Amino acid sequence: MNGSTSIGRLASASCVALAVCGLLGSSVAVANDKLIELSESNENYVMPGKDYTGDNYSKLDQINTDNVKDLKVSWTFSTGLLNGHEGTPLVVDGVMYINSSFPNNVYALDLDNPGKIKWQYKPKQNPAARSVACCDLVNRGLAYWPGDDKTPALIISNQLDGNVVALKAEDGSLYWKVENSDIKVGSTLTVAPYVVKDLVIVGSSGAELGVRGYATAYNAHDGSQVWRMYATGPDADIGIGDDFNKDNPQYGQKGLGLATWEGDAWKIGGGTNWGWYAYDPDLELLYYGSGNPSPWNETMRPGDNKWTMTMMARDIDSGELKWGYQKTPHDEWDYAGVNVMMLSDQKDKDGNMRKLVTHPDRNGIIYTLDRTNGDLVSADFLDDTVNVWTHVDMKTGIPVRDPEYGTRMDHKGKDICPSAMGYHDQAHDSYDPEKELFYLAINHICMDWEPFMLPYRAGQFFVGATLSMYPGPKGDRQNYLGLGQVKAYNAISGKYDWSVMERFAAWGGTLATAGDLVFYGTLDGYFKARNSANGELLWKFKMPSGAIGYPMTYEHDGTQYVGIYYGVGGWPGVGLVFDLDDPTAGLGAVGAFRNLQNWTQQGGGLLVFSLNGKGPYDDPTLDEYTTEIIRQ
Amino acid sequence: MNGSTSIGRLASASCVALAVCGLLGSSVAVANDKLIELSESNENYVMPGKDYTGDNYSKLDQINTDNVKDLKVSWTFSTGLLNGHEGTPLVVDGVMYINSSFPNNVYALDLDNPGKIKWQYKPKQNPAARSVACCDLVNRGLAYWPGDDKTPALIISNQLDGNVVALKAEDGSLYWKVENSDIKVGSTLTVAPYVVKDLVIVGSSGAELGVRGYATAYNAHDGSQVWRMYATGPDADIGIGDDFNKDNPQYGQKGLGLATWEGDAWKIGGGTNWGWYAYDPDLELLYYGSGNPSPWNETMRPGDNKWTMTMMARDIDSGELKWGYQKTPHDEWDYAGVNVMMLSDQKDKDGNMRKLVTHPDRNGIIYTLDRTNGDLVSADFLDDTVNVWTHVDMKTGIPVRDPEYGTRMDHKGKDICPSAMGYHDQAHDSYDPEKELFYLAINHICMDWEPFMLPYRAGQFFVGATLSMYPGPKGDRQNYLGLGQVKAYNAISGKYDWSVMERFAAWGGTLATAGDLVFYGTLDGYFKARNSANGELLWKFKMPSGAIGYPMTYEHDGTQYVGIYYGVGGWPGVGLVFDLDDPTAGLGAVGAFRNLQNWTQQGGGLLVFSLNGKGPYDDPTLDEYTTEIIRQ
Amino acid sequence: MKLTAKATGAVLATAAALLISTAGAFAYDGTNCKAPGNCWEPKPGYPEKVKGSKYDPKHDPEELAKQGNSIKEMEARNAARTKHFQETGEWVYDVDKL
Amino acid sequence: MKLTAKATGAVLATAAALLISTAGAFAYDGTNCKAPGNCWEPKPGYPEKVKGSKYDPKHDPEELAKQGNSIKEMEARNAARTKHFQETGEWVYDVDKL
Ligand SMILES: O=C(O)c1cc(C(=O)O)c2c(n1)C(=O)C(=O)c1cc(C(=O)O)[nH]c1-2
Numbered sequence A, B: 001m002n003g004s005t006s007i008g009r010l011a012s013a014s015c016v017a018l019a020v021c022g023l024l025g026s027s028v029a030v031a032n033d034k035l036i037e038l039s040e041s042n043e044n045y046v047m048p049g050k051d052y053t054g055d056n057y058s059k060l061d062q063i064n065t066d067n068v069k070d071l072k073v074s075w076t077f078s079t080g081l082l083n084g085h086e087g088t089p090l091v092v093d094g095v096m097y098i099n100s101s102f103p104n105n106v107y108a109l110d111l112d113n114p115g116k117i118k119w120q121y122k123p124k125q126n127p128a129a130r131s132v133a134c135c136d137l138v139n140r141g142l143a144y145w146p147g148d149d150k151t152p153a154l155i156i157s158n159q160l161d162g163n164v165v166a167l168k169a170e171d172g173s174l175y176w177k178v179e180n181s182d183i184k185v186g187s188t189l190t191v192a193p194y195v196v197k198d199l200v201i202v203g204s205s206g207a208e209l210g211v212r213g214y215a216t217a218y219n220a221h222d223g224s225q226v227w228r229m230y231a232t233g234p235d236a237d238i239g240i241g242d243d244f245n246k247d248n249p250q251y252g253q254k255g256l257g258l259a260t261w262e263g264d265a266w267k268i269g270g271g272t273n274w275g276w277y278a279y280d281p282d283l284e285l286l287y288y289g290s291g292n293p294s295p296w297n298e299t300m301r302p303g304d305n306k307w308t309m310t311m312m313a314r315d316i317d318s319g320e321l322k323w324g325y326q327k328t329p330h331d332e333w334d335y336a337g338v339n340v341m342m343l344s345d346q347k348d349k350d351g352n353m354r355k356l357v358t359h360p361d362r363n364g365i366i367y368t369l370d371r372t373n374g375d376l377v378s379a380d381f382l383d384d385t386v387n388v389w390t391h392v393d394m395k396t397g398i399p400v401r402d403p404e405y406g407t408r409m410d411h412k413g414k415d416i417c418p419s420a421m422g423y424h425d426q427a428h429d430s431y432d433p434e435k436e437l438f439y440l441a442i443n444h445i446c447m448d449w450e451p452f453m454l455p456y457r458a459g460q461f462f463v464g465a466t467l468s469m470y471p472g473p474k475g476d477r478q479n480y481l482g483l484g485q486v487k488a489y490n491a492i493s494g495k496y497d498w499s500v501m502e503r504f505a506a507w508g509g510t511l512a513t514a515g516d517l518v519f520y521g522t523l524d525g526y527f528k529a530r531n532s533a534n535g536e537l538l539w540k541f542k543m544p545s546g547a548i549g550y551p552m553t554y555e556h557d558g559t560q561y562v563g564i565y566y567g568v569g570g571w572p573g574v575g576l577v578f579d580l581d582d583p584t585a586g587l588g589a590v591g592a593f594r595n596l597q598n599w600t601q602q603g604g605g606l607l608v609f610s611l612n613g614k615g616p617y618d619d620p621t622l623d624e625y626t627t628e629i630i631r632q
Numbered sequence C, D: 001m002k003l004t005a006k007a008t009g010a011v012l013a014t015a016a017a018l019l020i021s022t023a024g025a026f027a028y029d030g031t032n033c034k035a036p037g038n039c040w041e042p043k044p045g046y047p048e049k050v051k052g053s054k055y056d057p058k059h060d061p062e063e064l065a066k067q068g069n070s071i072k073e074m075e076a077r078n079a080a081r082t083k084h085f086q087e088t089g090e091w092v093y094d095v096d097k098l
């Protein structure tokens, strides 16, 4: 454990203790313990972010600063699909599970012979799903549920068409399949499902089509719905009870899901959750963020629009909302609040050990809260070029606006930083508990924004703003380059140990390892390794296509491998993916990323690296049809 | 030159001599000499098959039998397209030119920094072209014309929609664009254009839609048509003059393009040419094969159906047909005769030095002819499981049939070997002039065949046969595996020095090098290197997707690289590409290759390998947006 | 780069300077809350409520009801699927076949 | 694996044996040529000419003419493009704009 103090690494012991104390139902405890146990092994990668902390940190150090220059491709796999490939594969017990863009094929590969597909699941989906997806046809990954004595181990896949499928991990056959989101009303699924205990947590997408967001917990055994909680509306729908925000009443408590909206606007008010989850097994709290209110045109929705844009902590069993902190009340810029949640245990400035959750938000601010009760610990700018806020009032939690960069009808806002893409979007970042540094994949994009009125029609886009996006002040505005950064951040000191500009951003996120390395892929198709202590670029590889997923690592047969998806797309890639030219198309992404096509083209697959490319085919006879050579 | 006796390697000297003798027009001679000169350099790869011999042999030996185990990926490039990727890239003066499947994007990469695209040409094509392509939406490569004092160097690309475009090699801008084939009458282009002197030779596709085949020569300077020659019809259309087949009158001479057809059937009689070309600069003869007669249903077209299925030698300047040898008169099995032509100079059995052309035909026979006049030198079975023929009558050149395996209306032929895919299809093979061995990428597929009647409608499929295909007798018919072989063949002794079965075939072909290596990619996605002397498997790599193109090699900055496209497809991949299930679909390919999907999925791109993966990004700062790291 | 209210430093100083010099509409700062967490105020010249104003989106209640109805129907179908599965051990997605 | 008529060896022997034992229609072997290179003979029971037989494809001459006409038109358009290019140095693909 290397002296790490992060929760995931401590969790297993605690859970066993809890189970012994009889606090958890037995089958529940077993499945949960199993997943925690699996997540602790270097050989597995069982969930987004590697373990429940979501820190995407691996204790593996076979690959390190000294030898990373010898990292070579070991083997590869194409999913057979284009469109952006987000997320990262799972590895469980020597089998890799691969997700892909629409129509969300799932592949299982045996790591002893990944050249032969163990099983594949190729769903037929309603192609209409394509036209209601906001930001390319992406998918952020799979979930693994380890099985118990009644039910086999399952791979769970969220489909763009709104269905959730549970496949037998052994053979890929369908175990259950439920409808979570209805594309006819504009609701899709891109989020990775998340397994806690025997629950499968599923989010929602579609706030650009007025979808009222919700999160749902399904019972892994039979697909039955255990709870469903919304971001807006009546307290009961949101899961707000008497003790909600009890330690921070200033954040707001009861009734606000209705009171902060005019009329029925909350019914089409957004607040989807399509980002990342984290979980604390001791507190039994699930962490995630709700997204932007709908429509983007703020004038159409007076009020604070609660509980969109909110860091949420829910009781895992009941779904009840224990605390919620709205980062961007009454959003005016699409600063959807769904970004990654990373749990760490660190000493605060006063030297007190704290259970923390750190969250680099779209709105340009990185928040660290006490994850037990939502106390605000720090709120730092992701970059000193943020101009929409002057500061966060640490008492109330309210970010104070610079009205110059607000938006409103009959007004074109200019030079707004961050842009709607935020200074951070769907990237899954990482945290090195040794160095107490977060490795942040940051956007550096600003915008002009002009709202317009439009009616709500279920299933149609409901945005109401025209955007131009371009590099932030540190970028190259002539050439539309310098649209991203990678930074190493200390949440306690608020300092950035190191920062480096990227041409188009590391949209997918980062991986940190005990080899003192931070890995990430860039939109322009480079896979890079830096010294995580000082940012020095130690190695890079040109992938077939740009990355919008994040790297993962695992050990197999004593060799450390690093995997990453290639396949450019996502919101920044829509111009490339759908061949768009109008700079305001793709909600403004086309203009900002106009030069991306000069570095990369579409693709869709996986690269797996190891030192000197070591791997199963070092014995070339593996998977040969025959080794017999006939000589005449 | 390593003592090689092959023509391409001797050609330049001869040409210079010819030019000095004043036999060639000056500008013509210059462009032609330049291309020959370029083709001799290890740093270039300027045409399919590397040089005019089409032997796809490189004198490079930095990568050899001792160190090939250290071959690793240096860099990669995705074309942004799926569908099968055939052919291989060109390299000229440090720039690589990449072709791709429909819509036939063309990319130029600077080898000093291939991570940034130098230029790209993305044609908008009529999507209707997709529905008249017989065998996936493939393209077999580009041509390079080196330019002269009037006209810049050009990259020529044949588009599936029948257009031929010439792009400035420097910036990819359109120089000229002509219509060669009309998709409305079912005519497409998949063949790689071929440059000889100032001529661009362009073939034709569509014999499965009744297209009457032709080859056309365009003037590189302005796209004007210099000659166009058909496979069927009047002698003038075919380019048959008084001296046609003068040394082999038994092959047939005048009038047969009409006389061997009933009525006007020659007008819809096929004989397209979508395979490979070779050229002898001393003889000034262009070699290629014409394809299958149309329709496949033989009962509908009485006669020998000349000059389909013919090895042709045309005078390059006039297009005149100097000799033609019909390998499969009155085809009954779709043994389209367009396969690769490889020129070698070898001593025949009697010890006489001969100028040879070797051609592994679809019909299960590999032919070697005297390329000066068409004399038949040898005709060997590609495998001893061929059953349609008993032998070739070496005097008449006529292959003698076993009537058991013929096809006809009201009859279902069974266990016919080879299948319609032939024992060899579009693979570009190689020849090692040191070892005097041809490295053949062979199919091992048999079939049942049942014809049916159908009317001809321009632009519609005109086949008239239902096929089931399955592994040949040496394969695994239970599991539909063992569908291919790779063999080392000596054209003089008729012996196969070594042979090995492949699971699904090396559909794309082979590369031979002076490192005593033969390289090839397989449909199931392995890129392999064998000892070319004995067939021993020395190395393999699992590519993102199966290969249907062939490898090439070049040197850059002192490092030898090997490149190959991945992207499964072509005729064997149609089931995967178009998601077909009916085993007789895809003209029978779906059934034969039903298991391919368990090894590979679609993709589309290029992998470039070198020893230990050496390459431009060994300096990771290359192509960084900035190397400045800001530390706080 | 701390931006708590109490923090000082170059960045914040710049930001503060900006705030003062800024023209245009005011932004709410959380100091005039109707209740904790309910602090929004309209920008000067913009309505407190859009209904009846020139920015009235005039939502069609039928459209607004569609999501809720769809979810109710999906939940009912899912419940039927799970019930059948619990009873038979067989998952049938097509509810017409239950 | 030589298969010239004179060749011997196991492979050919098998093939020859097969030939003799084979039932079914005969195949032409090039020994009854009308002229060199024109050697095809119908299989027993099949017509020498399909026209008027039960295998008459009854081709529509209009359909048969389409390819030839299309090529003529393409060649004319290409010639016009090249001419314009030779005259102006500018390549215009759209013949309506020439
Ligand atoms: O509000 C939503 O429901 C929603 C969904 C998604 C999605 O599902 O991908 C994105 C967004 N919003 C969004 O705001 C956004 O920036 C975004 C980027 C991406 C991406 O994959 O690159 N998806 C989404």
Ligand SMILES: O=C(O)c1cc(C(=O)O)c2c(n1)C(=O)C(=O)c1cc(C(=O)O)[nH]c1-2
Binding pocket: B086, B134, B135, B138, B189, B190, B191, B204, B205, B206, B207, B208, B272, B273, B274, B291, B292, B336, B420, B421, B425, B426, B569, B570, B571, B572
């Ligand atoms: O007759 C024709 O015009 C024609 C065209 C093509 C083509 O253009 O790809 C093929 C064939 N025939 C054919 O017979 C064939 O086996 C074939 C295989 C492939 C391929 O790319 O895998 N193309 C073609």
Ligand SMILES: [Ca+2]
Binding pocket: A207, A208, A291, A292, A334, A336
């Ligand atoms: Ca959104």
Ligand SMILES: [Ca+2]
Binding pocket: B207, B208, B291, B292, B334, B336
């Ligand atoms: Ca054909």
